[in-house]
Amino acid sequence: MSEEALATAPKSAETSAPLLAVRGLEAWYGESHVLHGIDIDVRRGEVVTLLGRNGAGKTTTLKSIMGILPKRKGSVVFEGKELMHLPARWIARAGIAFCPEERGIFSSLSVQENLMLPPKVKPGGLSVEHIFTLFPNLKERLSSQGTKLSGGEQQMLAIGRILRTGANLLLLDEPTEGLAPVIVQQIGRTIAQLKQQGFTIVLVEQNFHFASSVADRHYIVEQGETVDMIENSDLERNIGKLHAYLGV
């Protein structure tokens, strides 16, 4: 990694207060009450995963933090600011970026347009050149239609485009889903590099092995609630408990 790249990365502050504090988060899809009480703390520069079975509410948690779900309550404090009553676009402007599970690559936009789409919200985002050093494949495909890329390249594009904006908290929803092992490794290395540069990351993962290779801590989500938190360093001791939660 170049020194210049390091210099442009978001700087970590010395404050010990969590960057993101979620308390008693509840959310609804229409009439159905899907989140019943999510409590998460994420410190600056951490990588934290949300683990849990299918339908436990992990994706919904990310969407609720991002303000995408219209009906939600509780508290989401980011950099000391309550976000609960703000629309998604203001939450984005506060410095949170979301990479959806379905990747959200726009088919009527070229790769270049997809990459440049999210507006800058803060100073300190990565340069386009730096994004190409992380994901060299993108550079050769700039004029292609966004959805003509392979699944792995689309995932790189989906992550790459939110690195430009200066957002310092990244919400990544299952970035490794459906990808070949070699691509999963590349995404894992990228997450490690982003962490090194001061990005804070909340990751939803089904791939427990992958999660344990990149994360500092894991929150367990069950039926719309956070039921446990396990430090990655304590993972060995808790493996039996974890298997019981995840049913693997």
Next chain:
Amino acid sequence: MFELIGIPPQALFGQLLLGVINGAFYAMLSLGLAIIFGLLNIINFAHGAQYMLGALVSWMLLDYLGGSYWWALLLAPVTVGVSGVILERVLISRLYHLDHLYGLLLTFGLALIIQGLARNYYGISGLPYAIPPELSGGQNLGFMFLPNYRGWVVIASLVVCLATWFVIEKTRFGAYLRAATENPTLVGAFGINVPRMITLTYGFGVALAAFAGVLAAPIYSVNPNMGADIIIVVFAVVVIGGMGSILGSIVTGFGLGIVEGLARVFYPEGSAMMIFVIMAIVLLVKPTGLFGRTA
């Protein structure tokens, strides 16, 4: 060659020109409809009434205030566009969470009200609007006589259509617009103000209709029913080109105008239904329209 098929060239080129002129209006109107449908998911049935308002505002500007055609070309789209912005904010924006049908009913109702009011105050005989002196007269091209004003209409509409296409396909704002057409939620989650973009897009689409109305005023005279007459054909054009396709509506608009013109020469009895026959065939063969994306 013309003797061979038994059509005098004046008649052929005359009808072709008429076809291109009609095509210019089809293109401008279907372009606005396509943009509005793409982003708002609203079938804007008030489009014809807004086109008529463009012509009517030009007439009022001239008759009440002495404002020239050139002022009308600027002020009528702005006035009608602003009314569109207010309409979207106050009424249409309340319907986005409902079925398409409600937007159609609302805008259809508005069209009836606007046209009814215009009929009530201005009658149905049509108000004359003179060709601006700068564009009177014409050119003898050898094979036909081209009135200057008609040449101007073709050029002005081409410029406006191509500029719109350029902004949507080649600029950053256009990329926002295309992205928001696909997935407004995600575009909002990137920090872009999608509701404002929707409002401005509706205002622009409506202003485009009003611009077409100003161009039409000296050709067709200003009539409260002028929009209702043309809008049915324009909807057929949008269906043939493919709902929501920008280039599709421009190409189809001009193309169908020309086809209609040719039909008037070779098979006058069928010219009025020509576009609808084409629509039926296109719907059978390619239901998404000639330029529509297959999902």
